[in-house]
Amino acid sequence: MNxxxxxxxxxxxxxxxxRFPGREAPAAAYRGSVTMDAAKCxxxxxxxxxxxxxxxxxxxxxxxxxxxxxxxxxxxCGRCVDHCPVAAVTQxxxxxxxxxxxxxxxxxxxxxxxxxxxxxxxxxPYNEAVLGAAFGDVSAELRERIHLCERCRRRxxxxxxxxxxxxxxxxxxxxxxx
Amino acid sequence: MTVVRGLISLLxxxxxxxxLPAGWFMMWLQRKINAxxxxxxxxxxxxxxFDFVKLLAKEPVVRPRLQGFLMTVLPLAAVASTLGAIAxxxxxxxxxxxxxxxxxxxxxxEVGPLCAVLGGFVSRSLYGGIGAxxxxxxxxAYNVPFLIAxxxxxxxxxxxxxxxxxxxxxWPVRVLALIALVACIPVKLHLNPFSAASAEQExxxxxxxxxxxxxxxxxxxxxxxEWVALTGLVASLAFPVADxxWPVRVVVFVAVxxxxxxxxxxxxxxxxxxxxxxxxxxxxxxxxxxxxxxxVVAFVRL
Numbered sequence: 378m379n380x381x382x383x384x385x386x387x388x389x390x391x392x393x394x395x396r397f398p399g400r401e402a403p404a405a406a407y408r409g410s411v412t413m414d415a416a417k418c419x420x421x422x423x424x425x426x427x428x429x430x431x432x433x434x435x436x437x438x439x440x441x442x443x444x445x446x447x448x449x450x451x452x453x454c455g456r457c458v459d460h461c462p463v464a465a466v467t468q469x470x471x472x473x474x475x476x477x478x479x480x481x482x483x484x485x486x487x488x489x490x491x492x493x494x495x496x497x498x499x500x501x502p503y504n505e506a507v508l509g510a511a512f513g514d515v516s517a518e519l520r521e522r523i524h525l526c527e528r529c530r531r532r533x534x535x536x537x538x539x540x541x542x543x544x545x546x547x548x549x550x551x552x553x554x555x
Numbered sequence: 556m557t558v559v560r561g562l563i564s565l566l567x568x569x570x571x572x573x574x575l576p577a578g579w580f581m582m583w584l585q586r587k588i589n590a591x592x593x594x595x596x597x598x599x600x601x602x603x604x605f606d607f608v609k610l611l612a613k614e615p616v617v618r619p620r621l622q623g624f625l626m627t628v629l630p631l632a633a634v635a636s637t638l639g640a641i642a643x644x645x646x647x648x649x650x651x652x653x654x655x656x657x658x659x660x661x662x663x664x665e666v667g668p669l670c671a672v673l674g675g676f677v678s679r680s681l682y683g684g685i686g687a688x689x690x691x692x693x694x695x696a697y698n699v700p701f702l703i704a705x706x707x708x709x710x711x712x713x714x715x716x717x718x719x720x721x722x723x724x725x726w727p728v729r730v731l732a733l734i735a736l737v738a739c740i741p742v743k744l745h746l747n748p749f750s751a752a753s754a755e756q757e758x759x760x761x762x763x764x765x766x767x768x769x770x771x772x773x774x775x776x777x778x779x780x781e782w783v784a785l786t787g788l789v790a791s792l793a794f795p796v797a798d799x800x801w802p803v804r805v806v807v808f809v810a811v812x813x814x815x816x817x818x819x820x821x822x823x824x825x826x827x828x829x830x831x832x833x834x835x836x837x838x839x840x841x842x843x844x845x846x847x848x849x850x851v852v853a854f855v856r857l
Contacts, residue, residue, distance in 0.1 A: 380825045380826075381825060384821070384824060384825055387591065387592055387593060387594040388591055388592060390594065392590070392591065392594060392595055392596035392597070393594045394594070394595045394596045395596065396599075477612040477613055477614065478614050479614055
């Protein structure tokens with residue numbers, strides 16, 4: 378009856394374990410819930426594209442863009458954070474609360490499109506860092522046009538093209554006959 | 556038994572109002588004793604209640620309509636029948652009852668395991684099926700001594716009513732029959748050494764493996780109520796305090812039930828799980844032997 382000796386010994390010695398701690402602080406650099414800063418967002422949808430578990434959905438609308446995130450589907454892999462070109466997506470250092478219903482913690486952020494300074498219609502948001510990365514040296518002309526909506530930008534480009542062609546017509550043909 | 560008295564026994568004592576907290580307390584006590592015997596600290600006092608509430612709040616997995624219906628109705632039937640069995644317990648034997656309520660009690664107690672068997676197969680899980688078939692084999696095995704022991708009590712008391720058995724059964728018969736009944740309790744409650752039906756190291760949770768959320772909460776509730784029903788049956792038959800005020804009888808009933816929980820928990824902590832065939836053999840030979848000796852004593856006395 379060795380088991381009885383073991384049991385009486387265990388009961389006499391008292392518990393060797395401790396109460397489960399209520400909530401331990403997460404480790405430093407813990408990859409937790411994803412948050413998004415609407416002021417920085419370009420509405421490019423890269424986070425939606427790279428998300429492996431479809432936790433992030435980017436739905437473009439007419440005047441704004443809906444960015445939806447469901448922590449219940451998230452694997453906290455951090456790909457959206459790595460791929461965001463403007464560091465609008467960040468991960469909190471905490472894992473968030475528990476929940477009972479799927480989709481209970483789904484959060485939606487609306488990214489408003491800025492108004493076109495010429496016609497007032499919605500234009501795509503832009504960011505200085507991305508502009509520099511795409512074009513290198515940003516000319517004053519480009520800086521002016523980046524605020525415009527797609528329609529006004531096309532018009533401005535056409536107008537500039539026409540102006541260039543007009544200038545070329547005035548200077549005349551080149552010497553080799555072309 | 557008037558309607559009002561019946562409703563009080565179903566809803567207040569020893570029914571729902573008493574049985575629910577008592578069942579959770581017994582489950583906690585068993586887990587705590589098991590933990591202490593293993594040198595662990597064990598769950599906090601309200602853990603079974605927390606588990607129940609948490610499971611109720613969970614969103615169940617979407618299932619085919621018929622399967623979902625059956626998987627909800629079967630645990631509900633187990634809860635209802637076990638509650639009915641508790642209401643029939645002869646805590647106040649002089650208050651009456653009716654002739655044949657022992658037969659009703661036995662059938663109500665058996666509805667729970669039957670629902671568990673059906674529920675295991677309905678869930679269409681391999682582990683649920685194995686658990687259900689083990690449950691079925693064990694139900695057949697332990698019911699032989701269980702029914703023989705009850706029949707010995709009936710034969711000794713000359714009555715099929717629980718109150719009659721509690722008051723009139725001869726003590727030698729009663730002691731032997733109660734030993735056989737107590738030996739059957741661990742099978743019904745899935746406790747060691749007769750826990751083959753829910754051997755978590757082999758078949759996870761047995762017949763309830765596929766159950767989740769509120770459906771699992773109902774099974775847990777039925778399990779808690781089974782604790783009260785089975786320990787209460789033994790307590791009310793072992794100490795039928797006939798000539799005392801009702802608080803004394805309630806205290807004796809609760810104290811004996813809890814003492815039985817302590818004994819069963821220590822027995823479970825100190826034994827290993829028997830195989831299915833070993834369990835069945837034990838009940839058909841040893842358990843039935845004790846029950847048959849009770850029956851022989853009952854008939855010799857007659």
